Amino acid sequence: MNDMDTDARTDAEPPARSERDLSNAADMIVCEEICKWYGDFQALEGVSATIKEQEVVVVLGPSGSGKSTWIRCINRLEQHQEGRIVVDGVELTNDLRNIEKVRSEVGMVFQQFNLFPHLKVRDNVSLAPIWVRKKPKAEAEEQAQALLELVGIPEQADKFPGQLSGGQQQRVAIARALAMEPKIMLFDEPTSALDPEMIKEVLDVMKNLALSGMTMMVVTHEMGFAKEVADRIIFMEEGQIVEVGTPEHFFTNPTEDRTKLFLSQILA
Amino acid sequence: MTAPTNQASSTHEAVSQRVPLWRDAVVVKWMTQVTLLTLVLATLWFLASQAGDNLSARDIDIGFDFLERPPDIQLSEGIDTHPATGGRALWVGMVNTLRMAGAGIIFATLLGVVVGLSRLSNNWLIQRLGTIWVETLRNVPLLVQIIFYSSVLSTLPRVGLDTGPINGWLHISNKGLSIPRIFIADGFYQWAVVVLLGAIGARYVHKRRVHLHNETGANTSPILWALGTIVVFAIVGLFIHPAFSFIGPIMGAIAGLLDSLPVILPQVVLSAAAIFFAARWIRGFLADRRSAVGHLALSDDDYFRIIFAATAALIAVAILSMWSGFSSWLINSGTDLFEVIEDKFNADGAARPFDAMRPDIVKPGKFANYGTSGLTITIGFAAVFFGVVFYTSAFIGEIVRGGILAVPKGQIEAASAVGLSRAQSLRHIVLPQAFRIILPPLGNQYLNLTKNTSLAIAVGYSDIVQVGQTVYNQTGKTLPVVAIWMLFYLACSLTISVIVNYYNVRLKLVER
Numbered sequence: 001m002n003d004m005d006t007d008a009r010t011d012a013e014p015p016a017r018s019e020r021d022l023s024n025a026a027d028m029i030v031c032e033e034i035c036k037w038y039g040d041f042q043a044l045e046g047v048s049a050t051i052k053e054q055e056v057v058v059v060l061g062p063s064g065s066g067k068s069t070w071i072r073c074i075n076r077l078e079q080h081q082e083g084r085i086v087v088d089g090v091e092l093t094n095d096l097r098n099i100e101k102v103r104s105e106v107g108m109v110f111q112q113f114n115l116f117p118h119l120k121v122r123d124n125v126s127l128a129p130i131w132v133r134k135k136p137k138a139e140a141e142e143q144a145q146a147l148l149e150l151v152g153i154p155e156q157a158d159k160f161p162g163q164l165s166g167g168q169q170q171r172v173a174i175a176r177a178l179a180m181e182p183k184i185m186l187f188d189e190p191t192s193a194l195d196p197e198m199i200k201e202v203l204d205v206m207k208n209l210a211l212s213g214m215t216m217m218v219v220t221h222e223m224g225f226a227k228e229v230a231d232r233i234i235f236m237e238e239g240q241i242v243e244v245g246t247p248e249h250f251f252t253n254p255t256e257d258r259t260k261l262f263l264s265q266i267l268a
Numbered sequence: 269m270t271a272p273t274n275q276a277s278s279t280h281e282a283v284s285q286r287v288p289l290w291r292d293a294v295v296v297k298w299m300t301q302v303t304l305l306t307l308v309l310a311t312l313w314f315l316a317s318q319a320g321d322n323l324s325a326r327d328i329d330i331g332f333d334f335l336e337r338p339p340d341i342q343l344s345e346g347i348d349t350h351p352a353t354g355g356r357a358l359w360v361g362m363v364n365t366l367r368m369a370g371a372g373i374i375f376a377t378l379l380g381v382v383v384g385l386s387r388l389s390n391n392w393l394i395q396r397l398g399t400i401w402v403e404t405l406r407n408v409p410l411l412v413q414i415i416f417y418s419s420v421l422s423t424l425p426r427v428g429l430d431t432g433p434i435n436g437w438l439h440i441s442n443k444g445l446s447i448p449r450i451f452i453a454d455g456f457y458q459w460a461v462v463v464l465l466g467a468i469g470a471r472y473v474h475k476r477r478v479h480l481h482n483e484t485g486a487n488t489s490p491i492l493w494a495l496g497t498i499v500v501f502a503i504v505g506l507f508i509h510p511a512f513s514f515i516g517p518i519m520g521a522i523a524g525l526l527d528s529l530p531v532i533l534p535q536v537v538l539s540a541a542a543i544f545f546a547a548r549w550i551r552g553f554l555a556d557r558r559s560a561v562g563h564l565a566l567s568d569d570d571y572f573r574i575i576f577a578a579t580a581a582l583i584a585v586a587i588l589s590m591w592s593g594f595s596s597w598l599i600n601s602g603t604d605l606f607e608v609i610e611d612k613f614n615a616d617g618a619a620r621p622f623d624a625m626r627p628d629i630v631k632p633g634k635f636a637n638y639g640t641s642g643l644t645i646t647i648g649f650a651a652v653f654f655g656v657v658f659y660t661s662a663f664i665g666e667i668v669r670g671g672i673l674a675v676p677k678g679q680i681e682a683a684s685a686v687g688l689s690r691a692q693s694l695r696h697i698v699l700p701q702a703f704r705i706i707l708p709p710l711g712n713q714y715l716n717l718t719k720n721t722s723l724a725i726a727v728g729y730s731d732i733v734q735v736g737q738t739v740y741n742q743t744g745k746t747l748p749v750v751a752i753w754m755l756f757y758l759a760c761s762l763t764i765s766v767i768v769n770y771y772n773v774r775l776k777l778v779e780r
Binding site for chain 1 (some may be wrong): 483485681685696
């Protein structure tokens with residue numbers, strides 16, 4: 001993408017993430033008391049949070065705590081039943097036009113990649129720009145090639161997803177999401193299905209994306225990534241937000257007992 | 269230094285000497301192949317000679333001469349209702365079967381897709397209707413359904429008394445539905461050349477419009493433009509087609525040239541081709557088996573394949589050189605073909621490509637029936653058609669539903685996440701992947717449908733089985749007719765299988 005000048009940013013000394021002042025930045029995602037049930041089971045019990053423009057938020061928590069459900073509510077892959085979700089000034093309701101608008105501004109990366117296996121890598125990336133943004137095919141393919149370069153696999157454009165390694169597939173998935181030029185990127189456990197040696201190549205791409213100023217919400221178990229890149233960490237358990245804070249606060253002196261227990265199990 | 273080497277080689281020799289023949293893997297493998305082949309051939313020979321002895325003992329003639337004799341049969345419908353020979357009668361039956369199978373496959377597919385999609389619909393009523401359709405039709409035997417449709421349609425008013433809403437143009441009666449028929453006239457073939465040129469032009473226009481779409485992103489509707497090109501050529505062709513009558517003499521010249529060829533020429537050319545293709549195949553096979561550094565390792569099966577290819581080519585050459593009748597038949601049919609084409613193009617300059625006639629009613633004996641002027645769908649055709657189409661659509665509906673459900677949920681989520689609408693996601697993501705899952709079982713349904721058309725005998729539709737039965741009832745040649753049936757259905761099924769497998773291989777997902 002032309003407007004994303006990553007090289008210039010990586011050369012300069014990046015400011016310590018948590019010291020950035022984002023108080024004047026615009027609200028990108030506003031969640032107010034959202035609740036969601038699956039039958040009798042309540043997955044989200046009144047989750048409220050505001051995510052600012054350019055902010056990188058990492059959501060941590062044990063499995064089954066509602067992290068994925070929450071992030072999937074933000075682009076309406078799941079419907080919340082109570083509360084409000086406003087994404088870049090557009091409220092998510094049953095209005096199909098609003099849902100379309102939000103989805104075309106929010107990119108999503110899944111745990112299982114979900115690449116389209118019948119399309120070449122290049123077509124995976126250029127499909128949505130061509131059919132949703134109505135871009136000329138030549139232009140969309142040029143953009144796809146540039147994005148594949150950005151995620152470090154320009155030579156794989158003519159292969160099919162089944163011919164790539166897991167790490168390469170996930171990087172294609174990131175390029176596919178970026179092709180819609182989203183304002184927000186959601187990551188739902190992007191490295192959980194990867195072999196250890198492939199995790200780094202995906203995290204590097206995500207780091208560069210964060211440095212370029214993308215608003216990001218990341219559900220992950222990668223503590224190193226959380227420490228290094230996050231502006232804020234949100235800790236969830238049983239459908240509720242337990243603790244919110246900067247990485248320093250969260251990893252060095254958490255206030256809640258449940259957070260301490262979680263960290264002791266993770267870092268043991 | 270030498271001692272260990274000697275010892276090693278002697279051990280090696282000892283091992284190779286010690287293996288008895290019946291434990292040697294290579295020998296056992298070859299012996300099994302040869303023995304099995306001999307057994308199969310011997311069994312076939314035994315069965316054939318036994319059957320021959322029994323048949324001659326009981327004085328049953330299994331010759332095919334009835335194909336050439338006048339059969340004294342009237343068929344209810346088909347390209348020729350008063351066939352001159354038994355072979356012609358069977359041919360009319362085959363055409364009727366193919367017509368039924370072709371129409372059945374097309375309509376069963378369309379209807380099946382609708383049924384499958386409706387069972388997946390969010391609309392409660394549509395979904396229920398789909399379920400009722402499937403559960404009713406697939407649980408009633410096809411034969412019962414065909415007889416049911418036939419008896420329902422037979423309650424229509426009698427022909428000639430009250431013949432339909434638009435008298436003279438459309439007849440609906442207990443003899444079927446008859447509408448005006450458009451048929452090809454003498455000028456058709458010249459006009460077809462213009463349309464063919466139009467198709468070539470349409471291909472070019474299509475390419476241009478696709479290119480324009482890729483350049484600008486604008487909606488250029490390439491398919492509409494291509495169709496429009498063909499339509500324009502077709503309309504212009506109605507006026508300029510006599511200009512193409514010059515093709516006739518050219519075809520005549522080719523026919524004359526073919527006629528003057530010596531009989532030996534096809535024999536030599538075909539023999540050379542057989543040897544050439546066998547040699548090319550063997551060369552390709554060897555190249556395929558050779559590793560990157562040029563090492564060639566052939567298994568026993570590989571040797572068997574090479575020997576088989578070479579033997580097949582030699583047998584073909586032997587047959588060709590001994591059987592000069594085949595060669596002259598080739599030359600004669602080639603000559604005939606081009607003479608027929610010449611004839612088709614030698615139409616009068618004013619000849620029209622098409623003509624049309626209104627349906628007529630004739631009364632050859634006591635009973636009235638439709639004549640040959642109109643295009644008629646008989647009750648027999650309709651009953652079998654509705655039977656196989658409805659019955660198969662229930663199965664195809666289930667296959668389509670299963671195929672769509674088998675596309676992982678993550679695919680649809682990913683499509684929504686990048687902003688594709690429901691329709692776009694269906695078209696670009698779900699259906700292409702579902703189609704790969706659907707295709708093999710769909711091919712099975714096509715085979716079933718084709719074979720099920722043989723139930724036409726129940727309602728007197730003149731398919732190959734019904735005609736064949738009439739023929740052997742009159743001539744007593746049961747076995748030859750059954751052999752023709754079997755070969756015919758085998759040819760149909762293999763053709764469908766080959767087509768389905770071709771697409772199956774072509775659409776396979778590329779994995780590592």
